[in-house]
Amino acid sequence: MGKGMLIDLTKCIGCRGCQVACKQWNNLHAVDTQFNPEFTNPPVRTAYTWTTVEFLTTELNGKTLSTFTKTQCLHCEHPACESVCIGAAIKKTADGPVIVNHDKCIGCRYCQVACPFGVPKYEFDKAVPKMQKCTMCADRVSAGMQPACAATCPNGAILFGEREALLKTAKERIAKGKGKYIDHVYGEHEVGGTAVIYLSGVPLEFTKLKEDVTEEAVPNFTWKAMRQIPALLGAVGVTSLGLLAYSNRRNAVEAAKRKGDDHCD
């Protein structure tokens, strides 16, 4: 099985060290931001900001509640982006990361439509643009290191390792937590499983994790139609040729009839 990350939201202190580490390792330039009432900064993920700590201030049981949700690519076990990519530019590697091969991308942007989490971001400002997303630091991972964000997290909120092992850890933490966690490992079943999984101490509606996602592997949505194409072709072909045979016969009969009529005259 592939690698993954376990993000324990109860341990995140919202320092944004992961954002900085990500930009440093991946050579992403800083973006201009403005003061905004949300504390998320930069406010959105872009082609130049692959991960953000999203702040959410709400109320729970009459108390003000602030949560920090580190968001980035979830590296799905069955990625929608990989399945729709016309040029097979997006691949899930055996190690676990889902990465874009920029040399194969033609820039159709279908992956942006397909991704349920809105992860791939495009360099709309460039004449020769690339589709950018978190790579789970595939280069570091292949060299036996952990992703930059996991390496830098001061509070151990981001664990890196085998997905199966992390899933076990997550369940142990829930079991031993005595109510510290909600009984849900986000990413265990969402979109058929993701390599990045989350633990939360509060119900998901108080975090920035997307709640209304399917549990079915997303590529199945289009594959169910595409695998019927041979049947569709067969049906259309048989109908066409059947009608051709019928029309030929009808024309022949009519011609013969007309000939017969001529004869009578």
Add this chain to the structure above:
Amino acid sequence: MLVLFLSAIGIAAYRLFVGLGAVTNLSDTTPWGLWKAWDVIVVVPLGASGFTMAFVRYFLKAEKYEHIMRRSVIWAAIMYLSMGARLMFDIGLPWRLPFPLVFWGNIHSALFEVAWCVALYLIVLFVENIPRLTERLSKEWAHKFEHGIHFVAPGFVLFGVLLSSMHQSSLGTLYMIAGKRLDALWYHPWLNYIYLLTAIAAGLSVTILLEWACSKLYKTPFQTGLLSKLGLGVAAALGIAFVWRLGSLAVEGSFGEIFRPDISSYLWWVEMLVGYVMPLAILTRSAWRNDKSKLVLAAAGVVYGMISLRMNVVFTGMNEAMGASGYWPSLTEWLFSIGFTAGTMVIFTMLAEWLPGVVGDRAKTPSEGKVLRMAADD
């Protein structure tokens, strides 16, 4: 129209140097804008006139439709070529467009399938149009060549019908990846077949509208009898799509959504009433179907319904899921789409007038007289 066309070409060239962001209002939350929705996803079914009319002419052996079929097939060829040209400027790296088809492809991608089928179908359309050119040449070798083409034509027509069923339906498959992220009003478990059915209905309707435009422009007779029979085909395809869409809404338990008081449900109502109910009401009545203006109105409604479905799926239905906030095409995006559409019309009318037997019977113009004289000389 030429001015619009030229400005569109100018914008297209400019876009190559400055990138998409500078000329369009596209963003990460609206990755597909007007250029994808209109210039590709709508223009392809507008060109569905080609395969539907070739089917009628060759497989129903309806030789009476020869003129009408010729016009529809040329229209289809122009639409598909124009779509290909416009797509070049929408994708980020135009020069790489052919590479995935030849060197690296992904057979699980509906887009890959659409691209291959459209590319192959362009060849089919080319072959189907060769007889127009050879007829015009009136040379001995051209006639021989034409006979050869006539011999293989049914094979190519079948190939074209198969390819069209594939890519017209796969354009619907494109948005099936969104699953229920698509607004319940447009979500359909088999959106691909809905797209195919509406493409067939719209293709035949485009044929009716072309006949109407020709009769207006060139003062040819409007062949109500022939076209009202096509209207029956439209009614069949549209009727199935209509019942299936409403049925699926009921099965999914989202029938109540149609009474949701917001702009998207209003758009849904307009789409249903203008694009489905009105044409079906006209086309299922023999007297109305055989009335020229009512038939044309129904055809226009069907084409509107087809465009509306595709636009709503791309924009209205996905807005919320994509977190898009108020995408509206930029002036340059509008000019590009309108300009290339205008240019496509110009090229079509030029070819329709130049090639033989496309416009239909009419008072002979000097140039046509020349062709006749040449034919008489042979």
